[in-house]
Amino acid sequence: MQGQPAERERAALATELAAWMAEGIPPPSTPPDEQRFAAFAQRVFTYQFTANLAYRRYCEWRGVTPETLAGWQDIPAVATDAFKEASLTCFPPERSERIFETSGTTQGERRGRHYLRSDALYRAAALPNFDAHVRPDGRPLTPVVLFFAPAALPSSSLAHMFGMVTGSWGSAGSHGDGHTYFAGPAGLDLEGAAQRLAGLAAAGAPVLLMGAAFAFVHLLDHLATAARRIPLPAGSRIMDTGGYKGRSREVSKTDLYRMYTTALGIPDDHIVNEYGMTEMSSQFYDGVLRGERTRRKMPPPWVRTRVVDPETLAPVPLGTTGVLWHLDLANLDSVAALQTADLGVALHGGFEVLGRAAGSAARGCSLAVEDLLHAQR
Amino acid sequence: MPSADGDRCQRFPPAAEPLTPARLSTLAAALRTAGAGLSAMPVHAIIATVNRALTRLAGTDAVNVAKLAAASGYHPATVRAGLRDLSLAFSTQQLEHLIEREIGGPGPLDGFAARPDGRGWSRAFGPALSVLVMAGSVYPAVAESVILCLLAKSPCLLKLPSRDPAFALMLCAALAGEDERLGRALAAVSWPAWDHQMHAAAFGAAETVIAYGGAEAMAAVRALVPPAVRLITHGPKLSLAVIPAADAQPAAVAEAVAADVAAYDQQGCVSPHTIYVTGSLDSATAFGERVAAALAAREREQPRGMLTPSAAVAIRQARGAAEFRPGAAVFASSGSTAWTVIVDPEPAFAVSCLNRLVYIKPIVSLAALPAALAPVAPYLQTAGAGGDDAFRLAVAEVCGPLGVARVCPLGQMQQPPADWRHDGRPRLLELLRWTDIDRTQAAMGAARPTA
Known part of the structure; x- marks a missing residue:
């Protein structure tokens, strides 16, 4: 299967996967359809093995080929840092519809690139998952985003996702003609966001407030300086994402969520944490709005996540910390199996994210690469 | 929160009461006083004591090796090899080489010694109190900094590394076990990086602060050491x-x-x-x-x-x-x-x-x-x-x-x-200050080599 046949299989997979995604996210109690996943995983691996020469060599070196693959668990995963080294695609990267880049934390550091062949498949994966976890009630919401507009930051997968989900319900839920995005070249427009929120609160329009967690810390600090509280209308909710460390003062997740409630009147069960990566096409959400009592990330039907021991790469027992391994079939045109640098805890039916591994801080007097990056910041 | 017993194990000399800035000041004052005992020891006696202590450490039993391994994460084989190498690295001969290379011999450490150029007499004094901010668990680096202070006859207050305090504590105990004059001149404690009152108490009492650590830690120490106190930093390499x-x-x-x-x-x-x-x-x-x-x-x-x-x-x-x-x-x-x-x-x-x-x-x-x-x-x-x-x-x-x-x-x-030359500079010499006795100008003129 090469050339034309591979292209035909790719088109078939894209159509069939999108159809599966359009069926939506089943309730948490539904057992996952293992057979369907396994069959798709085998086909996606076969396609990627055929169409991506660098990945094929990587797999062959490990003795794994489509013929010998025993199960999806054995699909060789690529380290996310490899996205900084090569264009990991099953198509000529210059034909990308979009290119997402990881945010380099320091100058001079190479950025990882995820080349997107088809925005349609990305969309097909993102929207039903978002709707199931953030708008399971289908309620009209006015989006307020503490982040850049997609056009202002085209290389950001996060900006793209915010744009996609706010655009997906058009202007039907939007209230008034106020701004949606409150970050620009000058940084976060905290006062603008506060005024917009106050206006929506006065109008009684439920709000979906979205952004990176560090931006929320800044907004809450901004409100606190004037001892302001903006109780948002019932049904309002928050979707936050990303770490709580490094970009602003450090705040524990528990403290931050308590502050959301105090300052914005949003109860804990209306705060949804999202976890996504530049290198992935699918996302993960807390299930609090769909009645789950404890926070955990449950993969959508076309994704499997394992928490593995970084030393041995074997899955860790429940309740144990390890590093996250994803198989995301929506990554049809890049690499589906990913070995991340994100630490997490294995939970029944899902996992919780602890954040990016801090690297290996030197124990002695040598300089580890992390320290050097820090020193140059 | 560590138990009282856990805390007790994390200090030298062992103590049960929690460390406060006032107690740290008292400890620093006691160390300064103990400097007199150290000064009175001839440097060859200090070297001999160091050797005995390191030899004893090299023969540390399996229980203590396991303790060190647990504290550092090293495999016990690495711990054993590290302890064995220490006694060789800081042997009498090695330490005599060091003194010879840096100050021409032990004479000026023990009293006023005639200068080889005949122009007078000189004596070297170590800091009245050295505060060592330790960073990690590489044994020779920890041992070197303590031994250099002892050769300079300077009492030491060690701020233990948060990772692996065990080796530094064991070293202090081994040195104290060989000679109580060394024991009285050594203390090893820890406090959180954010506790600036503790830093002030320690650094304020020091004549010299010697700090190891990452770039950020070095910048933090630099900001906290009073201008009158000498600071020697060893950043990451x-x-x-x-x-x-x-x-x-x-x-x-x-x-x-x-x-x-x-x-x-x-x-x-x-x-x-x-x-x-x-x-x-x-x-x-x-x-x-x-x-x-x-x-x-x-x-x-x-x-x-x-x-x-x-x-x-x-x-x-x-x-x-x-x-x-x-x-x-x-x-x-x-x-x-x-x-x-x-x-x-x-x-x-x-x-x-x-x-x-x-x-x-x-x-x-x-x-x-x-x-x-x-x-x-x-x-x-x-x-x-x-x-x-x-x-x-x-x-x-x-x-x-x-x-x-x-x-x-x-x-x-x-x-x-x-x-x-750790980091390219002499180490012992950097710790010392000197008192010179000049001869008369006539005598110095006579001693000047003739061209």
């Missing part, structure tokens, strides 16, 4: 090795490189991150394979220690990235992160995530080194070099101007002699 193409064949060379990488799981400032091999990518790759075999053999004898999940993830990502780097090759332990060799055609110095992960790179000739090392030049420490004395000289000619402080044969990077 990087090391490399250079091998001539002709030397890349013998297994012994690969084994020596593996020994340098494996020592203290690469945590030392003298541990190599990148090994340059002059010549082609093919010969670098062949050498990488030999180093991999040597690291595998070493893993069987002296396994790499336990890692945090983050440290293991860093190795997984470094390996995984290199797998997709054009021209690169990865040789690695399977089923573990125990050891990794990454052969990389890109000549720029690569900073390792440590824990036995080393980069091997081809370089056209030594003349290409300055460009490859330029981005990390401020951090360079030691260059291991293969080949003969002439090659080591050539490496020193190139690396010296960049800031490399020491060029040494392969296999002994982690065993610098006691008299080495």
